[in-house]
Amino acid sequence: MLFCADPLRPRSPDAHFAREAEAVAAFDGTVALVDHDALLRGDAAAAVRRVPEGLGPAWYRGWMIPSARYAQLEEALHGRGAALVVTAEEYRRAHEFPGWYEIFVDVTPASVWLPTRPGVPPTPAALAAATAAIGGGPGIVKDYVKSRKHEWDEACYIPNLFDVAALHAVVSTFVERQEEDLAGGVVLRRFEPYLRRPGHADEIRVWWFDGAPMLVTAHPDAPGEVGAPDLTRIAPPVARLGCQLVTTDLALRADGRWRVVEVGDGQVSDLPRETDPSLLLERLVRSDDPIA
Ligand SMILES: Nc1ncnc2c1ncn2[C@@H]1O[C@H](COP(=O)(O)OP(=O)(O)OP(=O)(O)O)[C@@H](O)[C@H]1O
Ligand SMILES: [Mg+2]
Known part of the structure; x- marks a missing residue:
């Protein structure tokens, strides 16, 4: 390790x-x-x-x-x-948005992305052309890896994707604040309403090994009960992704469906403080052991 x-x-x-x-x-x-x-x-x-x-x-x-x-x-x-x-190819597939989006398209908010370089926001015309594919209404912006969710109103949430001037303002602020860390480009996603249930984690993180769920934790930023999520619709795309260790961050949509907010390479997904690390690491260590 x-x-x-x-x-x-x-x-x-x-x-x-x-x-x-x-x-x-x-x-x-x-x-x-x-x-x-x-x-x-x-x-x-x-x-x-x-x-x-x-x-x-x-x-x-x-x-x-x-x-x-x-x-x-x-x-x-x-x-x-x-x-x-x-491998580097597998890492990119799980870690970057365009690597996993098409595979999870049925269980994740509709999205489009525009490749760009640090410091260069897409033009209003390019943004308008991109959002035509996912429609109006509220949305969020992130890059291929990260959002600025802690700067929600200025650099993450977009009240109406068809309001091109406001969309361009939020995206430009996001790109500017990402500085050299901007990963790959800009992702625009339709906003979906997720349930907040008292005592429950707002987002749960399912850790998959060889296509099977091995551990369920809270998202490190959203402590609480995780329960037993229905993974029936999540397991097939995880298997198709074909990466040995991945995480899926799930939120419960207002209609009762579990949705994939984000996929990640499990090597760089954080474990919550309250989780016993051996629940993850025993499997990884044993998987390298030829006599196990
Ligand atoms: N399409 C969406 N609809 C509603 N809420 C969303 C959507 N996308 C993201 N969010 C909210 O914004 C937060 C951050 O989004 P996301 O997890 O994609 O970004 P991140 O910066 O990679 O976060 P993390 O801290 O998990 O690494 C999510 O936890 C969720 O609360
Ligand atoms: Mg996230």
């Missing part, structure tokens, strides 16, 4: 992942560390400097990595006799 190193103590896992690294050690797994800062700077060789030669197949658990940087990590590890279990 590869974890992010603590930036100040490069021989220790980052404190955020320390209990996960302890769980790996408890299952006799091997822990190795990568330098996430070096990777983001584009210095993949420095990022893997502390990975022992000949490590073999490895999972990653750590902070999100832009897909292009993940590909550099894959290559740098290859040079040291280690291989990421999740």
Whole structure:
């Protein structure tokens, strides 16, 4: 298992992942560390400097990595006799919106996307042409990976997708505030009303391994009861996605249907503090063990 190193103590896992690294050690797994800062700077060789030669197949658990940087990590590890279990192509498919959207189209809000570069919002005309495909009414904007949900009114929520001036204003604010972190482009999604139930998590995170649900947690930002969601309509697209470890964040729509708010690569999905990390890590460690 590869974890992010603590930036100040490069021989220790980052404190955020320390209990996960302890769980790996408890299952006799091997822990190795990568330098996430070096990777983001584009210095993949420095990022893997502390990975022992000949490590073999490895999972990653750590902070999100832009897909292009993940590909550099894959290559740098290859040079040291280690291989990421999740290929760069699989990582991008689960991590970036255009990789999973078509597969989940029946169970996720209708959406369109416009590739762009950091700092360059699409023109009003391009936005208007894009929203024609999903209709008017309320929507949200995000990039291929992240929203600015904590800046809801200024940089996330769009009251009416057909109000081109207001749409362009929110999208421009979003692009500006994402700065160099803008991933891939702009995604526009129809807003759907989700239920908030007292005591229940607003969003639940289902962790899938080999196409089967292995763990259900709350979304880390939405603690509460998770219950037993009906996954009948969610399991088939997860299987079609074909990635070994993925998460689906689900919300209950006002009509009682579970909807996929977001798909993620399970290596970079956060576990809530209250979840026992061995529920995730035992499976990952054992999956690498040829005699298991
Ligand atoms: N189409 C939608 N309809 C209604 N609410 C939405 C929609 N899309 C997103 N949201 C709300 O905005 C939040 C953020 O959206 P999303 O999960 O796609 O972005 P994110 O920034 O990747 O979030 P996370 O913190 O989970 O990584 C969701 O948790 C949900 O509450
Ligand atoms: Mg989310």
